[in-house]
Amino acid sequence: MMIARALASALLSATLIAGAAVSAEAKDWKSVTVVTEGAYEPWNLTNSDGTVGGFEPELLKDLCGRMKIECKVVTSDFDSAIPSLVAGKYDVIMDALSITDDRKKVIAFTDPYAATPAVFVADKTGPLAKAPGTDTTIKLDTDARTPTMDDLRKAFKGKTIGIQSATVYSTFVTNNFKDVATIREYKTSPEHDLDLAAGRIDLAFDDATYFTAAFAKAENKDLGYTGPQIGGLVWGPGEAFGIRQGDADLVAMFNKAIAEAKQDGTIQKLSMKWFKLNVVP
Structure with missing residues (x-):
């Protein structure tokens, strides 16, 4: 975490x-x-x-x-x-x-x-595997909209995004995507991984270093980064x-x-x- x-x-x-x-x-x-x-x-x-x-x-x-x-x-x-x-x-x-x-x-x-930066994760063989900005890094001072963020909002419209509750990431996702996507909160990060791997949600958002370890687990073998890695003072x-x-x-x-x-x-x-x-x- x-x-x-x-x-x-x-x-x-x-x-x-x-x-x-x-x-x-x-x-x-x-x-x-x-x-x-x-x-x-x-x-x-x-x-x-x-x-x-x-x-x-x-x-x-x-x-x-x-x-x-x-x-x-x-x-x-x-x-x-x-x-x-x-x-x-x-x-x-x-x-x-x-x-x-x-x-x-x-x-x-x-x-x-x-x-550390944060990033979205999705099924690496699914339709959201290459969201706008994939394989790039952006720096945000606030969660204000940018062209890349606008592209992500369009790509994630109607989708369900999993986040761990009470985190800076939950605030960021809620502020930027609640009007276009369904936000589902979890007490722990492994819980959103479980639902993502099972297809019950479309995306998860968390710290990139957390996902580094999560991807090593067999049950998460089909998950991968999508969209840009997001760093900067937006996380403090x-x-x-x-x-x-x-x-x-x-x-x-x-x-x-x-x-x-x-x-x-x-x-x-x-x-x-x-x-x-x-x-x-």
Whole structure:
């Protein structure tokens, strides 16, 4: 996953109110509880033995070693992560979480450790296999219409697009395609892959690095990219750890460790291992 991810305005307001009760006192950070989805491969995944692996858990292990703190990783649904963080259930969110203005009203972010494009996927032998812009990359600062986006709207008219709920990608697809296509939301990304492979939806939209891993699974062998890879500030500055606004000292600790891991090449090394491309911002 990576996050990825946006929240509805009503949820943001409710979460902000709840967060007002959380103490802003500085803490002596010896340990933190980090929540992740554990189902957004290759960002994070749950191994057969119940442990959590992937790009982010390996990066977290490195960062926690630099900070000399104990990091306990737990898994939970993505769409409950921010409210639970603000309520004090967890200390850190690690789930391909995109930095957005709406989220910054509710939580704090570390510096980004990745910045990745997103893309549509369809049956690679079907009529949508070569949508306008396929094999190209476009950069968007906002989700404003462009000639390529207008061509995609025409190509996807009357189709059904699957997206993971509560993500920046769900907001983007809804804003740009809800008047021409049916939007179907899923709690996890593998669920939209399942329906796409079974022909129950026509397209899915998600992070390109997520699909890199998804395509390696036998059940997704007939799926492929269609349309352009979409990058740029439309997704925000990148993916980062989410932390409560009152825990500025913890943000500073993570930022120092992230800067060191960028400088010595650790993040790039993990990026190449898990994504086969350099996603360092």
